[in-house]
Amino acid sequence: MINTLKRFAALWLVLLSMQAAVAQQQQLQSPAQFLGYELGKQFSTQSRILDYVNYLAVQAPNRIKVEEYGRTYENRPLVLAYVASDENLQRLEQIRENNLRQASLLGGSIQGEQPAIVWLSYNVHGNESVSSEAVLQVLYDLVNPENAQSREWLQNTIVILDPMVNPDGRERYVQWYNQASNRGGNASPYAWEHWEPWPGGRPNHYYFDLNRDWAWQTQVESQQRLKVYNSWLPQVHADFHEMGAESPYYFSPAAKPFHESITPWQRQFQNTIGEYNRQYFDKNNWLYFTRESFDLFYPSYGDTWPTYNGAIGMTYEQGGSGRAGLAYKKADGDTLTLTDRIAHHVAASEATIKAASEKANELKQEFQKYYSTSLKNPGGEYKSFVLKSTANTAGNLKALTDYLQQQGIQYGYAANKGSVRGYNYLNGKTESIKLAPQDVVISMYQPKSVLVKVLFEPKSALEDSLTYDITSWALPYAYGVQAYAVKGRVGMSQTAPAAPAAAAINIEKPYAYLARWNGLEDLKFATQLMQQQVKVRMAELPFEMDGTTYEAGTLIITRTGNERLGDKFDATVRELAQQYGVQLTATNTGFVSSGADFGSGSVRYLKAPKVALLSGEGVSPYGFGEVWHFFEQQINYPVTVLNTSYFSQVPLQEFDVLILPTGSYAKVLDDKTLEKLQDWVRGGGKLIALESAVNYLAGKKGFELKKKDAEEEEKEAAKKERKDKDPYENLRSYAAREREALESEVQGSIFRVDLDKTHPLAFGYGDSYFALIRSADTFQFMEDGWNVGVLKKNNHVAGYVGQGAKKQLQDALILGTQRLGRGEIVYLADNPLFRGFWQGGKLMFGNAVFVVGQ
Numbered sequence: 001m002i003n004t005l006k007r008f009a010a011l012w013l014v015l016l017s018m019q020a021a022v023a024q025q026q027q028l029q030s031p032a033q034f035l036g037y038e039l040g041k042q043f044s045t046q047s048r049i050l051d052y053v054n055y056l057a058v059q060a061p062n063r064i065k066v067e068e069y070g071r072t073y074e075n076r077p078l079v080l081a082y083v084a085s086d087e088n089l090q091r092l093e094q095i096r097e098n099n100l101r102q103a104s105l106l107g108g109s110i111q112g113e114q115p116a117i118v119w120l121s122y123n124v125h126g127n128e129s130v131s132s133e134a135v136l137q138v139l140y141d142l143v144n145p146e147n148a149q150s151r152e153w154l155q156n157t158i159v160i161l162d163p164m165v166n167p168d169g170r171e172r173y174v175q176w177y178n179q180a181s182n183r184g185g186n187a188s189p190y191a192w193e194h195w196e197p198w199p200g201g202r203p204n205h206y207y208f209d210l211n212r213d214w215a216w217q218t219q220v221e222s223q224q225r226l227k228v229y230n231s232w233l234p235q236v237h238a239d240f241h242e243m244g245a246e247s248p249y250y251f252s253p254a255a256k257p258f259h260e261s262i263t264p265w266q267r268q269f270q271n272t273i274g275e276y277n278r279q280y281f282d283k284n285n286w287l288y289f290t291r292e293s294f295d296l297f298y299p300s301y302g303d304t305w306p307t308y309n310g311a312i313g314m315t316y317e318q319g320g321s322g323r324a325g326l327a328y329k330k331a332d333g334d335t336l337t338l339t340d341r342i343a344h345h346v347a348a349s350e351a352t353i354k355a356a357s358e359k360a361n362e363l364k365q366e367f368q369k370y371y372s373t374s375l376k377n378p379g380g381e382y383k384s385f386v387l388k389s390t391a392n393t394a395g396n397l398k399a400l401t402d403y404l405q406q407q408g409i410q411y412g413y414a415a416n417k418g419s420v421r422g423y424n425y426l427n428g429k430t431e432s433i434k435l436a437p438q439d440v441v442i443s444m445y446q447p448k449s450v451l452v453k454v455l456f457e458p459k460s461a462l463e464d465s466l467t468y469d470i471t472s473w474a475l476p477y478a479y480g481v482q483a484y485a486v487k488g489r490v491g492m493s494q495t496a497p498a499a500p501a502a503a504a505i506n507i508e509k510p511y512a513y514l515a516r517w518n519g520l521e522d523l524k525f526a527t528q529l530m531q532q533q534v535k536v537r538m539a540e541l542p543f544e545m546d547g548t549t550y551e552a553g554t555l556i557i558t559r560t561g562n563e564r565l566g567d568k569f570d571a572t573v574r575e576l577a578q579q580y581g582v583q584l585t586a587t588n589t590g591f592v593s594s595g596a597d598f599g600s601g602s603v604r605y606l607k608a609p610k611v612a613l614l615s616g617e618g619v620s621p622y623g624f625g626e627v628w629h630f631f632e633q634q635i636n637y638p639v640t641v642l643n644t645s646y647f648s649q650v651p652l653q654e655f656d657v658l659i660l661p662t663g664s665y666a667k668v669l670d671d672k673t674l675e676k677l678q679d680w681v682r683g684g685g686k687l688i689a690l691e692s693a694v695n696y697l698a699g700k701k702g703f704e705l706k707k708k709d710a711e712e713e714e715k716e717a718a719k720k721e722r723k724d725k726d727p728y729e730n731l732r733s734y735a736a737r738e739r740e741a742l743e744s745e746v747q748g749s750i751f752r753v754d755l756d757k758t759h760p761l762a763f764g765y766g767d768s769y770f771a772l773i774r775s776a777d778t779f780q781f782m783e784d785g786w787n788v789g790v791l792k793k794n795n796h797v798a799g800y801v802g803q804g805a806k807k808q809l810q811d812a813l814i815l816g817t818q819r820l821g822r823g824e825i826v827y828l829a830d831n832p833l834f835r836g837f838w839q840g841g842k843l844m845f846g847n848a849v850f851v852v853g854q
Contacts, residue, residue: 028059028144031136039133040339041184042326043174046076046167052136053081053163060143062086063154070224073205076167078224083142083161085154088115095158096232102364103233103310103371104447105408116360117234118353119160119311121302122345124211126169127201127322128242130338134345135163141350153353156360160234166203166210166221173201173322185326187335189245196322199621206633207625208836211239212469215300215455216837217406218629229306230408235363236273236356237311239302240345242321245328245336248287249344250317251277254303255295260461261379261450262296262307265366269312269359276355280347297462298469299454308451310370312363316348371447378449382485385456385476386414386422389438392764393481395519395581399839400479401440407455410446412492414439422484425458425476428797433484441492458485459798470748470774472799477750477770480519480840505574509559510586512598513573514545517553517764520634520839523846525580526555527637530608532572535561538851540602540760543595545587553763553851556598558590561605604854609656609686611637611849616644618668623661623690626833630845634836644668652680657849662691662831669696678702682821686853690828695777697827704785704818705827708778708808746809748774749799753789753814753830760851761788761817761826764843770797771814771830772838776805778812779829789815789830815844817852824853 032038034052057066063083070078082092091112098114100106120138122131142150142159164170173196181193188194203209204219213222243250252270274290281288294315296304307313320328320341328336356363373379387397404411414435422433444452454460455475462471476483515522517538529536537556542549562569577584590598597603611631615624631639642650647668652658658677669677681687689697698705751773755762762769769789781787791812801809818825826848832841 028140029055030140035136038339039137040326040337040342043129043177043338044133044136045174046132046164046171049132049136049163050077050079053079053139056139056143057081060145062089063143063145064139065089065092069228070221072166072168072221073219074168074171076171078165078167078221079163080228081139081161081163083139083154083159084115084157085151088154088158092158099233100231102368104375105233105371114364115155116157116236116356116363117160117232118157118236118238118356119162119229119232119234119306120238120240120349120352121162121165122240123163123170124165124239124302125202125209125241125321126166126171126204127173127196128240128318128320129170129173129201129322130242130318130320130341131240131345132164132170133338134240134342134349135161137342137346138349139163141346142353150353153357156357157353159353160232162225165225168205169201169203169210171201172199176201177325181325185338187327187329189323189329191325193325194323194328198617198619199615199624201322203621203625206629207621208629209622211241211302212298212300212835214302214305215407215473216835217403218836223406226406230309233309234306234311235367236314236352237302237306238314238316238349238352240348241315241317242324242341243317243319245320245324246330247317247319248289249281249319249348250289250292250294250315251281251348252314253291254315255292257295257297257462259297259299259304259308259454261454263370266307266312269363269366270314272359273312273314273352273355276351277348280351281344284343284347286344286347297460297471299451299473301469308454309448310367310450314352316345318344370450374447374449375445378444378446378453380444380449380453380457381487382423382453382457383444383488384422384486384490385442385452386420386433386435386484386486386490387440387442387476388433388482388484389436389440390482392516392518395521396479396839397440397481398581399520400475400481403475403479404442407448407451409442409448409452411440411442412494413437413497414441415491415493420484420486420488420490422486423458425474425483425485428458433486435490437497441490443489443492445489456483456485462800470772470799472748472750472772472797474750474798477797478772478838478840480770505584505586507586507588509570511588511590512556512558512586513577514550514585514587515555515557515577515582516550517555518843519764520842520846521580522555522582522764523843523850524635525576525582526606527608527635527846527850528576528580529557529573530606531637532576534565534569534572536606537598537603538606538763538854539596540604541596543592545592547593548585550595551763552758553760556603558598606850606854607656609850610654611639611657611659612642612650612652612655613639613659614644614647614661614668615641616647616668618644618665619661619663620692623663623831626831626836627659627661627690629836630833630842634842635846648673648676652676652685653683655685657686657688659849660687660689660693662693665693665696674700674702678820681823681825684822686824686826688826688828688848690833691775691831692777694779694827694829697825698779702820703825704782705813705816706780706782708780708812745800745802746773746776746805747800748772749801750797751791751809752795752797754792754795755815756786756788759786759788759817760854761786761815761844761847763847763851769844770840771832772834772841773809773814773830774834775829776808777829778808778814779816779827781811781813782816782818785816785818785825785827787813787816789813826852 065082303313
């Protein structure tokens with residue numbers, strides 16, 4: 001009997017040990033256990049980060065759900081992790097729909113208890129890589145069933161985490177760093193690992209700053225992310241960043257200026273979350289700062305765009321960025337480690353979640369109030385915006401309404417043909433508007449009225465000139481549409497009127513097809529014809545035919561020259577016109593009643609150019625990316641990217657067009673290379689220079705352009721010689737130095753540029769064009785070149801401009817061309833492709849590439 005009991009006890013101990021082993025095996029692994037190294041000891045690749053996120057989803061399916069919401073340009077997955085209590089994770093879709101009902105964006109009644117929703121975004125700038133390491137610890141702490149604190153938080157909140165907003169940029173940085181760093185890292189700031197090479201990991205594949213793209217959605221990452229974001233509309237959104245390695249940590253409250261549409265409660269709750277962060281940071285004796293540098297004004301940041309959509313939007317900034325690596329010795333002698341940086345972001349993440357959980361009821365009530373007020377009592381001077389439907393802006397208007405749909409902004413169409421009075425964006429005057437059924441009407445009485453106000457207001461109120469980014473962006477200027485801001489309601493219908501029937505092409509094989517030249521879709525149409533080997537011509541002068549006037553720039557696609565295509569000619573032209581919404585007119589003659597016949601020398605053949613684009617050290621990655629994206633993603637036209645490292649060896653005769661994006665060209669274009677470049681232009685090449693590239697060429701031998709500030713310097717020199725000079729003129733306040741420096745700055749302001757519309761660079765535009773000017777570098781009018789776009793007095797429309805800059809931006813050249821031998825130089829001192837959202841400028845750039853000099 002005793003032996004039997006002993007055997008039973010032994011068996012029982014074996015079973016207990018087996019159970020303990022299984023339990024140990026099933027215990028949730030920490031990031032260090034899973035990865036095989038402590039967080040902070042090396043940078044993790046995206047694949048390993050996603051491996052751990054997916055591991056958590058498998059191990060704790062009742063606490064975390066992982067969803068792939070898209071892919072990057074380089075085909076890397078974009079994922080979200082949803083973390084919630086067991087009960088709430090099971091009813092995730094119901095909670096999402098309930099939240100949209102709170103925002104008046106979905107009908108029906110709210111079912112069940114509703115938690116607050118917190119969305120945390122990590123690593124929008126690729127080389128600000130610490131946050132994607134920190135998110136692993138945050139996820140583990142939230143999902144770990146033994147963590148009583150997180151279980152309590154998740155009773156009141158759902159947390160949505162984006163572990164890596166910009167995988168392409170992050171992998172660019174991490175792969176380079178892991179190759180360049182010493183084993184364990186070298187803290188010396190002079191070590192190679194602290195000097196990231198061009199273009200850096202900050203931007204995405206096309207070198208766009210995704211933290212400036214929230215509102216504009218020009219990049220595929222933003223488009224896919226915002227689609228999901230709009231389906232949730234969280235009450236809190238925090239965006240995790242890094243800044244210079246010498247800086248301590250930054251958290252809310254933000255700095256001035258605050259946009260006037262930010263509610264007092266949103267400001268107050270920023271302070272509340274700041275208090276929660278202070279508790280964590282004070283407890284650990286970590287340095288931090290608040291209310292400096294990072295404001296809430298420009299609408300396309302990861303803090304402002306969510307704020308204008310009802311959230312409490314915040315930026316968190318950790319010192320480090322691409323400079324810090326694994327360890328970095330600072331000027332004060334302390335060493336900043338990746339482990340330190342991770343700890344700070346983890347603390348800020350958890351403080352944010354804790355604040356949202358403990359204040360969940362307030363968050364939900366104020367969120368519902370925010371959208372109810374938007375719907376019933378919207379703020380702002382204007383209550384409606386009317387976008388006129390005109391033949392020459394149809395493409396731009398279609399692009400704008402597509403954009404409104406992406407943003408979740410409601411719009412309709414004019415319900416009657418009456419008249420209303422409104423502010424005319426084009427001339428700044430209040431005048432009568434005759435409504436037509438095709439006119440688009442945007443009412444402020446809708447859930448997203450705050451976003452509408454911010455994006456459409458003609459002039460944003462700026463409470464402080466010390467702001468972080470551009471200060472004007474009104475969409476009617478950006479899209480180049482005729483628009484009016486109206487103080488009252490405008491009757492509208494949700495049903496789109498029947499579009500005017502396109503003129504039927506009743507000529508089977510016409511002499512020629514005509515197409516107007518007004519916008520980006522027309523440019524796409526022309527460039528696709530070129531790639532289909534269809535020869536395209538353009539009228540250099542206006543003409544009249546069958547009682548209809550056609551402006552300069554009209555495309556003339558003749559059968560002559562395209563005979564080799566046979567029947568494919570007509571099919572190709574008509575199919576591409578339908579694809580891009582281009583209205584064709586067919587004619588059986590090349591004779592016009594007024595102007596130049598189609599065989600005239602003023603009807604120019606548009607050769608499909610071979611285009612080269614310069615990249616590399618010295619070239620702005622952003623400036624390069626804007627042009628690269630334009631060709632590859634917007635007009636689908638081939639471009640050859642060259643690099644500055646071997647540019648001097650490139651046989652330029654292989655190309656028709658060379659584009660110099662903004663950059664610092666002193667080391668790239670030395671005297672010998674400039675001479676080679678000019679010889680190529682003289683032989684028939686076309687050089688297009690943008691922004692600071694224009695500034696570099698100005699005054700150089702052979703370039704007609706001269707800087708305008710040379711005149712100002714002479715005036716200043718004369719002023720200093722005055723006998724009555726104020727002896728106290730140079731006594732200035734040190735504390736006011738930043739504000740005084742703004743006197744010579746222009747901070748992304750809208751100006752009306754007067755155009756010579758007879759010049760090919762301005763084809764498709766009228767007498768003026770609205771540009772977003774970001775530099776006071778201006779140029780004298782050329783004597784021998786063509787001054788196509790100029791700024792005259794009182795051309796400032798909206799945004800901040802210092803008094804000194806305002807003087808500089810008067811009587812100045814912005815857009816011009818110079819003939820050199822058989823070739824052409826195009827000067828674009830204003831970049832019409834800035835951040836990819838200024839729709840109204842894209843045809844101008846297209847003219848520079850495809851029309852000028854043809």
